[in-house]
Amino acid sequence: MNNEVNTEVAPSVIAPQEIDVSIGSRSWLYKLIYGGGIIFDLTKWLVLILVVLAIINTLFFSVFVVSGVSMSPTFKDGDWIFWSKNIYNDTKPQRGDIIILSYPGDPTNKTYIKRIVGLPGEKIEIKDEYVFVNDAKKDEDYIRYSVGTDPGGVWTLTSDQYFVMGDNRPNSNDSRYFGPVGKRFIRGKAISRLLPAFQLTSDM
Structure with missing residues (x-):
């Protein structure tokens, strides 16, 4: 008769543990790349804003x-200065408009900012340091201090020409010189x- 006692302990069965793969348990790097987070969301919005601004800058x-x-x-x-590229597609430039223009005849295509003083078909004369449009003296209230408007001359504009000048007449290279x-x-x-302070051009 065998009186031996089996003292071996049967191995316990360990139930498999479920692994939490939710976003909350993942590393901060994983969440940054795949799962969102404040930095990721801000980055996405920043990229979107830059793309929209690039399109606006190119087209409008x-x-x-x-x-x-x-x-x-x-x-x-x-x-x-905030300026519109397409505003003159449907409307004509008006006297007093402050425009962005390419320097005529400049191979570098340098950009300037000037004010329209004369319109197509008009006679522009500068004499006695004043501007005359079709022989009528022009009241230029946007010039806030006394400045001379030399050199003088007479220009007759064609149907597609504008006479432009800077508001600081003694220190402006404009139609008096390049036509x-x-x-x-x-x-x-x-x-x-835009900077240093927002201000509409109509209030200037």
């Missing part, structure tokens, strides 16, 4: 940074000042 609006004092005191050196500007050189209209 842009920012022009003033370099120089030719439009002082209306615009000063370093001002950031009237064809409409093809006009790139758009200044809408508002």
Whole structure:
């Protein structure tokens, strides 16, 4: 008769543990790349905003940074100007509009900011330091201090030409020197000042 006792203990069966694969249990790097999070969401929105701004800048609006004092005191050196590229597709430039234009005859295609003083078909005369349009003296209330408007001369504009000048007449290279500007050189209209402070051009 075998009286031996089996003392071996049967191995216990360990139930498999479920692994939590929810977003909350993953590493911060995994969540950053795949699962969202504040930084990821902000990055996505930033990229989206930059893409939208790039499209707007290409097709509709842009920012022009003033370099120089030719439009002082209306615009000063370093001002950031918000301007429209397509505003003249359906409307004609008007007297008093502040425009962004390419410098006529400049192979570098440098961009300038000036004010329209004369319209197509008009006679522009500068004498005695004043501007005359069709022999009538022009009241230029946007010039806030006394400045001379030399050199003098007479220009008769064609059906596609505009006479442009800077508000700071003694320190502006404009139509008095390079002549009237064809409409093809006009790139758009200044809408508002972004920096140093927002201000509509109509209030300037």
